[in-house]
Amino acid sequence: MLELEILGSNATAPTKEGPASCYLLRTETGVLLVDAGPGSLAAYCARHELSELRGIVVTHLHADHSLDLMAWAYRWTFPEELPSIPLFFPEGEAERLAAFDAVFGIPTLPTMNRPIAQSFEARPMTRDGVTVYEVDGLVFRSFAAHHSVPSAALRFEAPDGRVLAFSSDTGLCEPLVEAARDADLFVCEATYLEADEQALHGHGHLTARMAGEVAASANARHLVLTHFADPADWEEGRRRAAEVFDGRLDVAVPGSRF
Numbered sequence: 268m269l270e271l272e273i274l275g276s277n278a279t280a281p282t283k284e285g286p287a288s289c290y291l292l293r294t295e296t297g298v299l300l301v302d303a304g305p306g307s308l309a310a311y312c313a314r315h316e317l318s319e320l321r322g323i324v325v326t327h328l329h330a331d332h333s334l335d336l337m338a339w340a341y342r343w344t345f346p347e348e349l350p351s352i353p354l355f356f357p358e359g360e361a362e363r364l365a366a367f368d369a370v371f372g373i374p375t376l377p378t379m380n381r382p383i384a385q386s387f388e389a390r391p392m393t394r395d396g397v398t399v400y401e402v403d404g405l406v407f408r409s410f411a412a413h414h415s416v417p418s419a420a421l422r423f424e425a426p427d428g429r430v431l432a433f434s435s436d437t438g439l440c441e442p443l444v445e446a447a448r449d450a451d452l453f454v455c456e457a458t459y460l461e462a463d464e465q466a467l468h469g470h471g472h473l474t475a476r477m478a479g480e481v482a483a484s485a486n487a488r489h490l491v492l493t494h495f496a497d498p499a500d501w502e503e504g505r506r507r508a509a510e511v512f513d514g515r516l517d518v519a520v521p522g523s524r525f
């Protein structure tokens with residue numbers, strides 16, 4: 268069994284629809300959090316037990332995907348210390364995580380000097396599309412997405428062979444297509460309806476139509492559009508992606524499960 272629950276799908280910040288980026292993967296034995304955007308801890312605790320959490324994967328260190336890591340780390344220490352779990356992040360980003368700890372670490376509390384480093388086991392991900400990582404029996408690989416900071420598209424493979432892929436934030440690039448190749452479910456960013464060259468190919472994002480094109484060229488079976496800059500664009504984004512992708516198509520509405 269591998270179930271995806273959308274906890275939050277907003278780009279930039281939480282809205283009344285839900286938190287910024289955070290997704291839950293449920294297997295028979297536990298859950299894995301993909302991205303820890305603002306609001307993710309509150310949304311998780313409203314529906315799930317912390318004791319079920321087996322690990323956290325952060326696709327990249329932009330605040331809308333990672334800001335709540337400090338909240339998670341505080342919760343891992345108070346009111347009771349919880350057993351350490353792995354925290355996966357793109358290789359090369361350890362220093363920025365350490366800088367986060369330097370800002371919010373509490374020098375007078377020994378267990379909170381470096382909250383993230385002390386709460387979680389650091390697992391940098393090589394974004395080579397080859398190295399296999401494992402959490403609680405669920406294996407995955409990490410691919411070099413094109414974004415303004417190191418960003419990891421993810422490809423999870425369940426024991427029954429089913430594939431679930433995440434784009435992370437990215438512009439169009441070959442590793443993204445490889446991550447989504449023949450995926451049963453592909454969660455792909457669709458930040459814009461329209462955008463200029465710099466936003467798409469410099470900074471690195473996709474339009475909803477481009478997300479549809481990636482899903483079609485990767486031969487994904489089911490596309491879930493996420494990370495809209497404006498939730499008001501959901502229906503129009505879905506319509507534009509459907510012009511170029513003829514598989515099953517959904518929008519990552521918080522609370523939905525696949």
Ligand SMILES: [Zn+2]
Pocket residue numbers: 327329414436
């Ligand atoms: Zn980003």
